[in-house]
Amino acid sequence: MSKVLIVAEHLGGQLNPATAKVVAAARAISPEAIDVAVLAADPAAVAAEAARIEGVSRVLAVANPANEHPVAQVYAPQVAKLAEGYSHVFGPSTTFGKDLMPAVAALLGTGQVSDLMSVEGPSRFTRPMYAGNAIVTVEVPADETVVATVRVASWQAAAGGGSAAVENVAVDATLPTHTRYKDLSQAKSDRPDLQSAQRVVSGGRGVGSAENFEIIYKLADRLGAAVGASRAAVDAGYVPNEMQVGQTGKIIAPELYVAVGISGAIQHLTGIKDARTIVAINKDPEAPIFEIADIGLVGDLFKVLPELEAALS
Ligand SMILES: Cc1cc2nc3c(=O)[nH]c(=O)nc-3n(C[C@H](O)[C@H](O)[C@H](O)COP(=O)(O)OP(=O)(O)OC[C@H]3O[C@@H](n4cnc5c(N)ncnc54)[C@H](O)[C@@H]3O)c2cc1C
Structure with a gap:
């Protein structure tokens, strides 16, 4: 039976709506469990938000000062450790997910399914190619952990109203020192965010x-x-x-x-x-x-x- 681990994307103490879309993709596999990992310096608020997504079984809150900023090289060893016992590890196909998930896949010694559009089975998926002009079916060896980024535009967000348990989890992983956070340069706007606007x-x-x-x-x-x-x-x-x-x-x-x-x-x-x-x-x-x-x-x-x-x- 499948068990899916989803890496939550968040910024400024708020969960990115992409996470609920990744949950929708995970539900299409009909897994036994869908757990969401929230890595942060203080994950409480984001974890509480993730717990309200329908279909989520547990939220794993990983508090660590090193997780204050979403640096893929710092997150990846922790996600790889958390991935033990899961058949699938999913993240959104956003800048965050595209940065992080290949590093997770490499640490798990597997490949990555990119831009997952639809689920045909626990290890069979479709994804776009040639700027969306061709849709390809990809099959992952059944005995490998499936690491994937989910094409958020292809999924309707899972609804709110859930009440998953939040568990505080300590992860014993060696974190690299070669990659450090410097700063975030971000456009400020009072208008809705382009990526998630209705x-x-x-x-x-x-x-x-x-x-x-x-x-x-x-x-x-x-x-x-x-x-x-x-x-x-x-x-x-x-x-x-x-x-x-x-x-x-x-x-x-x-x-x-x-x-x-x-x-x-x-x-x-x-x-x-x-x-x-x-x-x-x-x-x-x-x-x-x-x-x-x-x-x-x-x-x-x-x-x-x-x-x-x-x-x-
Ligand atoms: C590898 C690659 C990647 C690319 N990636 C992207 C991408 O991500 N996004 C993207 O958009 N493009 C991308 N392009 C470019 C793409 O091919 C087009 O060149 C571009 O989308 C054209 O932009 P446009 O429609 O604004 O301009 P145009 O094609 O010049 O069209 C302008 C339109 O405005 C209309 N118009 C002019 N004046 C008026 C008026 N007063 N009132 C009403 N209508 C008017 C014209 O009739 C015309 O249809 C990519 C190209 C390549 C090769």
Whole structure:
């Protein structure tokens, strides 16, 4: 019978919503137990949050001053120790998980399944390839621990309302000294986080300039949405890099995605293919974005957006 260990992602004493999506993926295996490990200097608040995710059996709270910052090389030996007795060790396919899980896999002497999209059995999974143009089925040898990152855009978060037990656990692992935390450079914004927002408004090259992007921010604020951008808009310097959506940017799955002045290149679409409703605003009726949009509006964005905003208010 399977037992899954999930590594919780958290920052500033708050659990990242990606963790509940990883729990959803773990539930698809129908395991005997799903335990969530919270590594932190003081894990109490995050552990309590994790315990409320439905489907979680136990939360393992690992308090250690060395865990104050999420450094993969420091976390990995502890997770590898905790992994004893588990058939699966999962983390989110976020920057955190992509950094940590390969190190865990290496310490366990196994490979890693990346971007797990669906579960076909305890050791059979699907994952995207070629920017989502091909879906491949991967099979892990049944006698090996399955270490995987879960593609968060493919899973609906497990609901709240659980009441798992929280256990304080001491892990006896040798921690490296060659990798140290220096600082975290993070964009500050009052808007919702792009990766986890329910609504996202993105602007492309069609927006024309950094100043013009104000029109995108206005609509986003009216909708309570996060703001994203195409790579062309980022490369042109209209917005910073962390706002890029797509193959080499963020992969997102909001309820509503509004693409403004974006043509719909395959590399952009890769980032939004799991969005529930896609609205496209583009002056070119032949733009490829209209092929995947649920709602398309052909028109000049500088005319359409103020009208939309007025209608919304
Ligand atoms: C390896 C690789 C990785 C890549 N990764 C990414 C990625 O992660 N994300 C990404 O987005 N791209 C990525 N790209 C780039 C991608 O191929 C496209 O070049 C890019 O997405 C185009 O951005 P765009 O749609 O904003 O610009 P364009 O393709 O130039 O489209 C602009 C659109 O705006 C419309 N428009 C212009 N003016 C107006 C107006 N006034 N009103 C309404 N509509 C207007 C035009 O009709 C046009 O459709 C990648 C490319 C490569 C090779």
